Amino acid sequence: MNQEIFKDNWELIVGLEVHVELATKTKLFCGCLNQFGSEPNTNVCPVCLGLPGSLPVVNETAVYYAMQLGRALRCSVNRSVFARKNYFYPDMPKDYQISQYDMPTNLNGYLELPTGEAIGIERAHIEEDTGKTTHIGTSGRISGSDYSLVDYNRAGIPLIEIVSEPEIRTIEQAKAYVSELRYIILALGISDAKMEEGSIRVDANVSVRENGENNLRTRCEIKNVNSLKSLGRAIEYEANRHISLYENGESPKQETRHWDEDAGRTRSGRSKEDAEDYRYFTEPDLVPLNPSEEIIAKIDQELPELPSERREKLVNLTGVKSSDVTLLVERNHDAFALDAVRRGGEPEKVVKHLVNNLSSGPGALTPEALAQLVQMESKSDITSTQAKKVLGELVQRGGMPANLAADLGFEAVGINDLENLVDQLIDEHSDEWERFCSGDTKVQGFFVGQVMKSTSGQADGKTINKILNERSTGK
Amino acid sequence: MNSVTPEQYQSAVEIADLVATREISALEILERHLNKIEEHEKDVHAFNLVTINEARAAAKETDKLISEGETVGPLAGVPVAIKDNLCTKGIPTTASSKILEGWNPPYDATVVRKLKEAGATIVGKTNLDEFAMGSSTENSAFGPTRNPHDLTCVPGGSSGGSAAAVAAGFAPIAIGSDTGGSIRQPAALCGVVGVKPTYGGVSRYGLLAFASSLDQVGPFATTVKDAAIVHEVIGGYDPLDSTSIKQAPNSFVNEIDQGVKKLKVGIISELMGGIDGITQEVIDQTNIAVSTLSNAGAQVEEVSLPAALYCLSAYYLIAPAEASSNLSRYDGVRYGLRVDGANLQEMNVNTRTEGFGDEVKRRIMLGTYALSAGYYDAYYGKALKVRRLLAENFAELYKDYDVLLSPTSPCTAFKLGAKVDDPMTMYVNDVCTIPSNLVGHPAISIPFGSGKDGMPIGVQILAPPMKESVMYRVAHTLEKASQ
Numbered sequence: 001m002n003q004e005i006f007k008d009n010w011e012l013i014v015g016l017e018v019h020v021e022l023a024t025k026t027k028l029f030c031g032c033l034n035q036f037g038s039e040p041n042t043n044v045c046p047v048c049l050g051l052p053g054s055l056p057v058v059n060e061t062a063v064y065y066a067m068q069l070g071r072a073l074r075c076s077v078n079r080s081v082f083a084r085k086n087y088f089y090p091d092m093p094k095d096y097q098i099s100q101y102d103m104p105t106n107l108n109g110y111l112e113l114p115t116g117e118a119i120g121i122e123r124a125h126i127e128e129d130t131g132k133t134t135h136i137g138t139s140g141r142i143s144g145s146d147y148s149l150v151d152y153n154r155a156g157i158p159l160i161e162i163v164s165e166p167e168i169r170t171i172e173q174a175k176a177y178v179s180e181l182r183y184i185i186l187a188l189g190i191s192d193a194k195m196e197e198g199s200i201r202v203d204a205n206v207s208v209r210e211n212g213e214n215n216l217r218t219r220c221e222i223k224n225v226n227s228l229k230s231l232g233r234a235i236e237y238e239a240n241r242h243i244s245l246y247e248n249g250e251s252p253k254q255e256t257r258h259w260d261e262d263a264g265r266t267r268s269g270r271s272k273e274d275a276e277d278y279r280y281f282t283e284p285d286l287v288p289l290n291p292s293e294e295i296i297a298k299i300d301q302e303l304p305e306l307p308s309e310r311r312e313k314l315v316n317l318t319g320v321k322s323s324d325v326t327l328l329v330e331r332n333h334d335a336f337a338l339d340a341v342r343r344g345g346e347p348e349k350v351v352k353h354l355v356n357n358l359s360s361g362p363g364a365l366t367p368e369a370l371a372q373l374v375q376m377e378s379k380s381d382i383t384s385t386q387a388k389k390v391l392g393e394l395v396q397r398g399g400m401p402a403n404l405a406a407d408l409g410f411e412a413v414g415i416n417d418l419e420n421l422v423d424q425l426i427d428e429h430s431d432e433w434e435r436f437c438s439g440d441t442k443v444q445g446f447f448v449g450q451v452m453k454s455t456s457g458q459a460d461g462k463t464i465n466k467i468l469n470e471r472s473t474g475k
Numbered sequence: 476m477n478s479v480t481p482e483q484y485q486s487a488v489e490i491a492d493l494v495a496t497r498e499i500s501a502l503e504i505l506e507r508h509l510n511k512i513e514e515h516e517k518d519v520h521a522f523n524l525v526t527i528n529e530a531r532a533a534a535k536e537t538d539k540l541i542s543e544g545e546t547v548g549p550l551a552g553v554p555v556a557i558k559d560n561l562c563t564k565g566i567p568t569t570a571s572s573k574i575l576e577g578w579n580p581p582y583d584a585t586v587v588r589k590l591k592e593a594g595a596t597i598v599g600k601t602n603l604d605e606f607a608m609g610s611s612t613e614n615s616a617f618g619p620t621r622n623p624h625d626l627t628c629v630p631g632g633s634s635g636g637s638a639a640a641v642a643a644g645f646a647p648i649a650i651g652s653d654t655g656g657s658i659r660q661p662a663a664l665c666g667v668v669g670v671k672p673t674y675g676g677v678s679r680y681g682l683l684a685f686a687s688s689l690d691q692v693g694p695f696a697t698t699v700k701d702a703a704i705v706h707e708v709i710g711g712y713d714p715l716d717s718t719s720i721k722q723a724p725n726s727f728v729n730e731i732d733q734g735v736k737k738l739k740v741g742i743i744s745e746l747m748g749g750i751d752g753i754t755q756e757v758i759d760q761t762n763i764a765v766s767t768l769s770n771a772g773a774q775v776e777e778v779s780l781p782a783a784l785y786c787l788s789a790y791y792l793i794a795p796a797e798a799s800s801n802l803s804r805y806d807g808v809r810y811g812l813r814v815d816g817a818n819l820q821e822m823n824v825n826t827r828t829e830g831f832g833d834e835v836k837r838r839i840m841l842g843t844y845a846l847s848a849g850y851y852d853a854y855y856g857k858a859l860k861v862r863r864l865l866a867e868n869f870a871e872l873y874k875d876y877d878v879l880l881s882p883t884s885p886c887t888a889f890k891l892g893a894k895v896d897d898p899m900t901m902y903v904n905d906v907c908t909i910p911s912n913l914v915g916h917p918a919i920s921i922p923f924g925s926g927k928d929g930m931p932i933g934v935q936i937l938a939p940p941m942k943e944s945v946m947y948r949v950a951h952t953l954e955k956a957s958q
Contacts, residue, residue: 046582050804052575053562053584053681055716086800086846088823095803142819150808279846281855284687284797286717 010208010243013216014174014235015166018181019159020191021129021199022065028128028158029056029098036197040151048156050093055285062158063105063289064299065190066126069160070106071299072184072306073121079290080105080125082283087276090150091131099127099161101280105289111164111184112308113176114326120165131155166205166216171232178202178228183307183330195227202231206238208246217242221256222266234259238266310334318347324355331359339367345374357391364398365391373401379415383460386410415467418451418459422467425450437472444468477626479515480666481644484697487553488704490647494552497541501534501552505596508554512598512645520620521630521640523559525599526566530554534596550708551594556640556649559600560607561692562681563587570683571615572605574830575811584681585716586650586692586709593708598646601636605832606802607652607685609633610660610904613895614834621891622665624930628888631661631904634695638665641695648705649695654685655790656883656908658693659920663883663933666922668702668950669695671908673940674915675720677706678713684801686794687718689912699921699951703727706943720941727943731951736772738949740765741876743937745783751903753885757932760924761882764934767956768880768949778872778879782865783910789861790909791902792845792854799842805830837898866914873939878949881907883920883933907935917943921950923957 006012024034030047046054067077083101104125110118131152137145162181168174182200185193193200207219222238225231237259242252257266305313310329315321318341328334333354340350350370358365373394377387382405390401390410425447426433436443444465451464493499512525537551557563560570562580564587569575583591590597604614612620612635620635622628623643630639634651638661641649651658653671662669670693677692684690694705706727713719742765747758769775807813807826814825831839845854872879884904894901911918917940920933934953938946 046580049809051580051582051810052568052570052578052683052804053580055680055718057715057717084800086803088803088806088820090806090808090819093804093809095806096800148819277848279800279843279848279851281796281800281846281851284718285684 006208006239006243009211010239011211011213012169012171012235012239013166013207013209013219014168015205015219016164016168016174016177017203017205017221018162018164018178019201019203020069020162020185020193022062022158022160023189023191023199024059024061024065024158026059027156028059028062028126029156032156034157035153036199038153040149040153043153044155048093049152050095056098056283058286058289059158062126063291065158065188066105066124066160067291067296068188068299068303069162069185069190070109070124071296072188072303073106073109073111073124073162075106075109075121075124077106077291077296077299079103079288081288082126082286083280084283085127085278085280087278089130090148091133091155093131093152093155097128097130098283098286100125103288111177111180113173113180114307114311114323115173115176117173119167119173119177122163122165124160124162127159127161129154129157129159166207166219171235174204174235175228175232178231179330180307187304187306204231204235204238206235206242208239208242218252218254220252220254220266222259223256223269224258224260226261230259230261233264234266237264241266314338317341318351320347320351324351327355331361333358333362336362336367336370340370340374343368343371345371346378349374349377353391357388358395363395365394366398369394369398369400376401376405380418380460380463381405382410384462415463418455418463419467421451421454422447422464422471426471436468477518478624479518479626479643480623481511484644485647486698487550487647487696487701488698490553491550494537495541495547501537501541501596502531504552505530505534505554505598508598508644508646511643515623515643516645518621518626519623519639519643519645520618521556521601521636521643521645522599523569523571523602523617523636524567526597529566530596530598533591537594537596540594548593548595548708549704550590550648553595553648554598554646555590555595555705556598556601556637556646557587557590558603558634558637558649558651560603560652560683560685561587561650562683563597563600566600568600568683569617570606571603571617572830572832572835573616573812574805574826576616578811580681582681584692585678585713587681589709589711590650595648595708601634601640601649601651603636603651604633604657605835606683606798607633607654607657607690608798608834608838610656610901611889611891611894612636612661613891614832616832619891622888622930624666625888625928627890628930629664629891631664631884631888633657633661634669635661637695638662638667638669641665641667641697647697648701650692650705650709651695652682652685652690652692653908653912654689654691654794655912656905658695659908659918659933659935660884660904662695662920663922663935664888664931666925666931666933667695667697668699668919668921668954669693669933670702670706670919670943671911671917672706672710672943673720673723673917675716675718676723676917676941676943677710678716678719680713680715684797686797687801688797689790689794691912699919699947699954700728700731702919703731703943703947724941724944727947730944731947733948734771735768735949735952738773738877738945739875740768740773740775740949741778741872741879742775743780743783743879743881744777745780746881746907750885750906752900753882754887754926756887756926757882757885760932761880761934764923764953765880767953771952771956773949775880776876778876780865780868780872780879780910782861782868785861786865786909786913787902787906789858789865790905790913791841792858793862793913795838795842796845796855797842799839799846802831802835802839834898862913865910869910869914869916869939877938877942877945879937881935881937883907883935887926887928887930887932911937916940917946919946919950921954921957923953
């Protein structure tokens with residue numbers, strides 16, 4: 001496995017806890033709308049406000065989504081029980097959160113990264129979200145504020161918490177883990193997973209150890225990471241912080257720390273010495289969830305192709321490896337690529353066009369058209385410059401490239417004609433040809449230029465070079 | 476003895492009939508009861524709030540519907556008193572606690588809604604031990620309720636107000652809640668009928684939670700039949716309560732007159748002579764009840780419920796544990812009392828210190844401790860095991876017996892102030908009633924005789940889950956015999 005080695009000696013260990021807000025119509029335990037951006041405290045009711053006498057009732061869709069994600073992450077889906085996590089805070093109306101503790105919905109899965117490593121998933125459980133507090137004062141933090149406002153629209157929104165094993169070893173892996181998880185979630189359609197809106201939140205557990213060490217050392221939990229870039233920076237900062245401490249004969253305190261984006265550092269939050277005892281116990285207001293084998297089978301059957309499966313398919317069918325494949329799947333252009341290849345487009349060229357020239361999508365371009373275009377390029381019926389232009393038109397207006405090329409007056413000079421032209425030039429410029437054959441590559445430009453002149457620029461440069469080389473080696 | 480109980484009680488069935496046939500108006504019925512309340516409420520203090528205007532409006536509406544020939548519910552025109560830990564929309568609901576003084580719920584409890592739909596006239600919210608924690612109603616933040624049979628005595632608790640309201644004739648029926656005996660024990664001490672339904676048989680939506688896995692809402696009445704009818708009205712599946720039973724039977728009066736021939740009744744030996752503080756007169760009356768059933772054709776035998784001896788301990792771990800979590804929401808942030816402090820935590824602490832009474836604080840601390848890391852297995856975990864064991868005991872017995880029998884309370888109503896200084900002596904009052912709560916089975920207390928001081932004694936019938944029909948049947952037989 002790759003490792004992030006700091007200062008030649010220290011190994012990075014990262015585990016990620018990701019919270020995902022599910023895009024159900026209503027909240028996890030009541031019928032209030034699950035909607036981002038409403039006026040504060042308008043999507044609330046006795047249940048999600050935790051009014052005296054209120055009781056929770058489970059949203060079946062949320063449970064279904066949770067099981068779907070579990071299966072997509074190759075977890076076992078189990079009989080599960082809700083539990084109360086007790087602590088006091090104004091954003092939690094009941095001053096306990098209904099979550100899952102020792103019997104969660106999903107256990108023991110893994111997430112395959114684009115680079116091939118499988119990062120273990122310890123569990124993925126269901127819990128309700130808290131409200132949102134805004135502290136009014138100079139710093140925006142609770143200490144020193146004049147007063148605080150709480151919006152309970154978010155209280156009770158269904159969350160899935162996905163906990164990875166501490167198997168992430170590099171910053172790139174950490175980012176790739178989050179990206180990949182995001183793509184799976186988007187493929188399932190269970191959340192819009194936007195880091196900037198908070199519908200996906202990442203906390204990183206970071207520790208280091210000396211190369212070759214077997215035990216895990218003290219870890220710190222880093223919160224308030226709002227982008228992939230911040231994730232990388234935060235992990236790096238924190239790892240270095242631990243290393244400095246160890247090198248000074250000290251060690252980090254086990255605690256929760258906040259990432260300060262502006263200052264580029266983590267800051268101590270709540271010390272884990274007065275760590276919360278959440279006094280977990282089984283939620284008596286709810287009954288256990290016991291999904292049947294039939295339901296799990298149905299979920300498995302309905303699972304969309306996962307990004308890892310789609311990448312594999314693209315690699316197998318096109319022979320193209322590399323990060324281009326990852327990119328195509330990320331952009332959801334892999335199906336298009338496969339279709340174009342099946343219709344006779346040369347895989348490498350198809351992929352290259354999609355990656356380089358079609359990043360914002362095929363628009364009106366069809367796979368059939370792309371296949372034809374690529375074929376024309378392969379046969380040198382058009383130059384690559386011309387192809388790019390035609391492609392642009394196809395994206396805008398649709399249609400087939402042969403027609404468009406003709407309309408535009410693009411016609412690459414056919415290969416036979418080119419060969420004749422080259423032969424003619426060889427005859428006419430025998431001295432220059434001799435120099436080329438004996439290794440003078442500067443003369444190449446001369447011949448290419450001459451061909452271009454004769455064809456008014458409608459010859460494909462690559463093809464010309466190919467012919468020249470063939471002729472010089474006597475093929 | 477300063478007693479304010481009426482000479483005769485008028486049952487809900489009678490009243491409903493008179494109103495439905497238009498012999499008397501709902502309003503007239505209400506006024507008669509309001510008069511009684513006016514006369515004696517200052518002595519009894521059954522109510523935190525008498526909702527005179529709302530009641531009049533409701534009664535008038537019932538009369539209007541009847542006069543227009545509309546169908547009305549089975550309790551049309553019947554006055555009902557509601558324990559003040561059930562949410563009543565627009566009407567203050569306090570749980571007899573300072574921390575909720577003046578709080579106005581924006582919604583009705585399901586049980587309240589059903590009573591309204593049945594046409595009942597809600598006359599007020601009754602007093603209770605704060606947050607339903609207690610056995611005497613002396614833990615109310617608004618002063619105790621007094622037993623209508625003897626105003627120097629307690630009515631029992633925690634639903635003391637509801638029991639007293641019925642005993643004093645303020646309303647023919649009342650609603651209470653029972654977590655460890657809080658309906659049955661005050662029913663016994665006040666000489667009325669009190670029922671704890673099967674867990675999940677009556678919705679808890681809108682009941683201010685004390686111990687969620689034990690709480691049940693149930694009726695008080697002066698007759699067994701009345702109790703059964705009210706039970707039918709308030710019971711049934713509620714989609715707003717996830718612990719609500721989907722297939723609960725909801726007809727309980729169907730076999731009520733069938734007597735007890737051939738029924739097998741088990742007398743729980745552990746709850747007879749050996750328990751702390753049980754009086755001879757209670758034992759005697761219970762034995763008379765046993766003979767009564769035997770004479771009526773039932774087969775009565777002594778049975779053993781070994782786990783009964785551990786129930787009190789298990790209960791006083793499980794209930795406070797759940798309560799410590801259920802009462803966290805009273806933090807001064809969103810509703811109720813708020814006492815300010817220098818920061819958030821201080822505000823929370825100040826509010827709860829001032830807002831909660833001693834017994835509530837005691838149980839919150841006990842419960843928090845029982846759930847703490849390092850102690851969970853030894854206390855709460857162990858208590859859950861006792862619970863499972865008890866369920867097994869009961870299941871074994873119910874293979875051979877139709878119902879079980881025991882005294883409801885070890886003694887008759889004690890004097891106000893007699894047991895407030897030692898919580899443990901107070902807790903022991905619940906020893907006969909707690910087992911049913913722990914396993915979620917139904918049980919009823921019916922008045923059966925009295926002690927030498929004339930104070931009522933109650934006998935308890937226990938039945939398997941969802942077998943209330945048999946329970947009511949046996950209770951009805953005892954009731955007929957005791958008249």
